Amino acid sequence: MAANIWYGLCNITLTLSGRKSVRALIPTFVSELQMSTRVIRAACPHDCPDTCAMLVTVIDGKAVSVRGDPGHSNTAGVLCTKVSRYVERTYHPERILYPMKRVGRKGEGKFARISWDEALFTIAGQLQKIAQRDSRAILPYSYAGTMGAVQGESMAMRFFNRLGASQLDRTICATAGGTGYKYTIGAKMGTDTEQYENAKLILVWGGNPVASNLHFWVKAQEAKRRGAVLVAIDPYRSLTAEKCQHHIALLPGTDSALALGIMHLLIRDDLLDHDYIDRYTLGFEALKDRVAAWTPQRVAETCGIPEEQLEMLASLYGETARRGDPAAIRMSYGLQRVRGGGMAARNIACLPALVGAWRHPAGGVLLSSGDSYPKQPMQMERPDLRPNDAARPARTINMSTIGDDLLRPASEEFGPQVEAIIVYNSNPVAVAPESAKVAQGFARDDLFTVVLEHFQTDTVDYADIVLPATTQLEHTDIHASYGHQYIIANNPAILPLGEAKPNTEIFRLLAARMGFSDPCFSDTDDDLAAQAFDTSHPHARSFDWPRLKDEGWMKLDVPAAPFAQGGFPTPSGKCEFYSEAMLRAGLDPLPAYIPPYESVASAPELAKDYPLAMISPPQRNFLNTTFVNVQSLRATEGEPHLDIHHDDAAARGIADGDQVRVFNQRGEMLAKARVSDAPRKGLVVALSIWWKKLAPDGRNANELTSQRLTDMGRAPTFYDVLVQVERAQPS
Numbered sequence: 028m029a030a031n032i033w034y035g036l037c038n039i040t041l042t043l044s045g046r047k048s049v050r051a052l053i054p055t056f057v058s059e060l061q062m063s064t065r066v067i068r069a070a071c072p073h074d075c076p077d078t079c080a081m082l083v084t085v086i087d088g089k090a091v092s093v094r095g096d097p098g099h100s101n102t103a104g105v106l107c108t109k110v111s112r113y114v115e116r117t118y119h120p121e122r123i124l125y126p127m128k129r130v131g132r133k134g135e136g137k138f139a140r141i142s143w144d145e146a147l148f149t150i151a152g153q154l155q156k157i158a159q160r161d162s163r164a165i166l167p168y169s170y171a172g173t174m175g176a177v178q179g180e181s182m183a184m185r186f187f188n189r190l191g192a193s194q195l196d197r198t199i200c201a202t203a204g205g206t207g208y209k210y211t212i213g214a215k216m217g218t219d220t221e222q223y224e225n226a227k228l229i230l231v232w233g234g235n236p237v238a239s240n241l242h243f244w245v246k247a248q249e250a251k252r253r254g255a256v257l258v259a260i261d262p263y264r265s266l267t268a269e270k271c272q273h274h275i276a277l278l279p280g281t282d283s284a285l286a287l288g289i290m291h292l293l294i295r296d297d298l299l300d301h302d303y304i305d306r307y308t309l310g311f312e313a314l315k316d317r318v319a320a321w322t323p324q325r326v327a328e329t330c331g332i333p334e335e336q337l338e339m340l341a342s343l344y345g346e347t348a349r350r351g352d353p354a355a356i357r358m359s360y361g362l363q364r365v366r367g368g369g370m371a372a373r374n375i376a377c378l379p380a381l382v383g384a385w386r387h388p389a390g391g392v393l394l395s396s397g398d399s400y401p402k403q404p405m406q407m408e409r410p411d412l413r414p415n416d417a418a419r420p421a422r423t424i425n426m427s428t429i430g431d432d433l434l435r436p437a438s439e440e441f442g443p444q445v446e447a448i449i450v451y452n453s454n455p456v457a458v459a460p461e462s463a464k465v466a467q468g469f470a471r472d473d474l475f476t477v478v479l480e481h482f483q484t485d486t487v488d489y490a491d492i493v494l495p496a497t498t499q500l501e502h503t504d505i506h507a508s509y510g511h512q513y514i515i516a517n518n519p520a521i522l523p524l525g526e527a528k529p530n531t532e533i534f535r536l537l538a539a540r541m542g543f544s545d546p547c548f549s550d551t552d553d554d555l556a557a558q559a560f561d562t563s564h565p566h567a568r569s570f571d572w573p574r575l576k577d578e579g580w581m582k583l584d585v586p587a588a589p590f591a592q593g594g595f596p597t598p599s600g601k602c603e604f605y606s607e608a609m610l611r612a613g614l615d616p617l618p619a620y621i622p623p624y625e626s627v628a629s630a631p632e633l634a635k636d637y638p639l640a641m642i643s644p645p646q647r648n649f650l651n652t653t654f655v656n657v658q659s660l661r662a663t664e665g666e667p668h669l670d671i672h673h674d675d676a677a678a679r680g681i682a683d684g685d686q687v688r689v690f691n692q693r694g695e696m697l698a699k700a701r702v703s704d705a706p707r708k709g710l711v712v713a714l715s716i717w718w719k720k721l722a723p724d725g726r727n728a729n730e731l732t733s734q735r736l737t738d739m740g741r742a743p744t745f746y747d748v749l750v751q752v753e754r755a756q757p758s
């Protein structure tokens with residue numbers, strides 16, 4: 028068998044003695060015709076901070092397995108359960124393999140196969156007609172269905188920029204926390220994930236890494252084995268919280284108050300690194316005045332936790348750093364899906380500078396490593412192609428308010444009504460907030476909708492034209508990460524199934540049909556990948572696409588302790604406790620607490636009808652709505668559940684396993700009650716995101732979420748929701 032194994036493009040890593048590894052070149056100069064088995068270097072494309080390096084085994088042109096690359100230190104040979112099923116997903120019998128046009132009502136999901144020629148002719152004709160009136164009536168809608176720089180926003184954005192379409196504000200996940208974090212630290216970067224195993228204290232704040240940041244969790248467990256203390260800060264006793272030594276179950280939306288309380292205690296007890304504060308921070312005296320009001324009693328009341336827990340947490344954090352041990356925070360995006368989400372991330376990002384935790388490579392904080400990469404959006408997306416039409420200034424639509432915006436008529440303030448929407452890498456009918464309005468918008472008969480997809484999702488059901496897109500095994504891509512510091516190549520492992528095409532090819536073909544002859548539309552996917560990163564930047568000097576394709580991955584050249592001696596990429600070059608930029612943006616320049624829109628304390632009238640807070644974090648076996656239609660994974664999750672505290676269930680006569688109706692002023696959904704003390708009292712948890720059509724009642728948690736936006740970053744407030752729950756009436 029060895030003689031007929033061809034390691035496609037391989038410079039494969041051999042693992043020795045289970046721990047050490049060397050990279051050895053495997054000869055590749057063997058005719059493919061002679062060979063039947065190949066191993067291809069690839070990258071996981073999903074919206075997950077781990078961005079795993081994968082090895083795909085292909086036999087006789089068919090992918091038979093995907094596995095984690097054992098030579099890539101972050102992946103360490105392990106993929107999560109979801110992506111281990113990628114072959115099942117790729118060859119799923121329900122893959123969309125041909126272009127289709129709608130033959131039923133919108134939302135009904137009835138389609139007939141058409142040729143690519145007819146599909147492109149129809150789309151180009153519709154877009155040209157609309158563009159003659161006002162090209163801003165055309166809207167792209169996309170997010171992180173793939174995180175690849177090539178199949179994401181490269182050729183697609185070139186197309187929409189050249190067309191002069193409305194721009195999309197891509198806010199649905201991370202912009203609140205990212206904005207707040209950057210006001211304090213200057214960029215989305217921080218502690219290297221690979222360093223966490225050396226930490227002595229890790230605050231796992233606002234996330235459930237067992238489900239959604241698995242490879243960080245492996246490092247955290249290693250740290251625990253070496254004696255570190257792990258603290259979970261989360262309203263819900265998640266799989267992660269169960270495995271930490273301490274769990275602080277604060278009320279949703281109060282993380283910023285908890286951070287203010289920790290700062291108060293660090294200052295009260297002088298658990299500070301004065302030298303670090305003097306040299307590398309801005310605004311300490313103003314911060315001191317601000318947090319003086321955040322007494323332990325006030326914080327405990329605001330967060331709904333015992334004062335002793337706050338004292339324990341602050342003391343643990345401050346004392347660990349004072350001993351010279353690395354104290355690290357892994358902040359996740361869960362905590363910023365509330366009204367004050369930006370401020371929460373900003374406040375937490377202040378903590379390492381107060382105690383000098385940045386001095387150690389394994390200290391500090393990480394929300395995202397995204398800005399460690401010198402990306403080149405100007406080259407990839409070519410905003411310079413946009414028409415310069417003074418009569419039609421560029422118009423931007425926020426993806427988080429798509430429900431309202433699809434229903435908005437033309438007006439001077441809004442601009443033209445949206446007449447066409449092109450959806451790729453996203454499933455807005457299931458994932459956007461206030462879902463009933465989103466579906467109502469997509470159901471408009473006068474809206475021309477094109478969807479590029481792998482499967483017939485809830486959004487596809489509303490399409491006029493459906494285009495079959497390739498999966499990660501069928502196309503070329505290049506990946507940055509928002510969790511680690513590697514660039515990862517994705518080589519195509521198999522030929523496209525059916526008539527599927529990569530997004531890039533679809534937009535190239537559309538550009539040609541529209542008569543766009545700019546040379547950039549001739550760039551191949553390899554050309555695009557080669558443009559993804561700036562090689563003049565010190566982090567990526569050794570980036571070379573042809574070499575990366577062979578080797579699979581490379582680590583950025585980022586210093587191990589990036590802010591050990593300050594050098595924050597803020598306007599002042601310091602960690603900004605006080606931010607002039609925030610003041611200019613109309614925000615409080617100092618850390619503050621912004622209460623949720625919907626909570627018992629901040630909205631007592633609303634809470635009379637809807638007294639329970641609801642959050643909807645990811646199911647372990649789903650990734651947003653990806654994988655919900657993979658039978659083996661959906662079977663593991665069973666059906667939509669609602670976790671509810673014993674006391675709240677008892678007060679409503681709800682028993683474990685009962686079907687319950689969850690409702691508020693925006694909508695309702697059915698779920699099976701799971702009664703326990705995992706959610707704190709007053710909280711219900713609807714693990715998500717189910718395809719609506721695969722739920723028994725055709726609904727999911729986004730029926731209940733609102734389109735109100737965060738304090739910063741114009742992001743949605745998915746976890747800022749009040750609901751009521753009752754036993755469902757038998758039908």
Ligand code: SF4
Nearest residue numbers: 071075078079107110
């Ligand atoms: S979803 Fe995350 S953990 Fe799973 S394979 Fe992809 S990058 Fe790795």
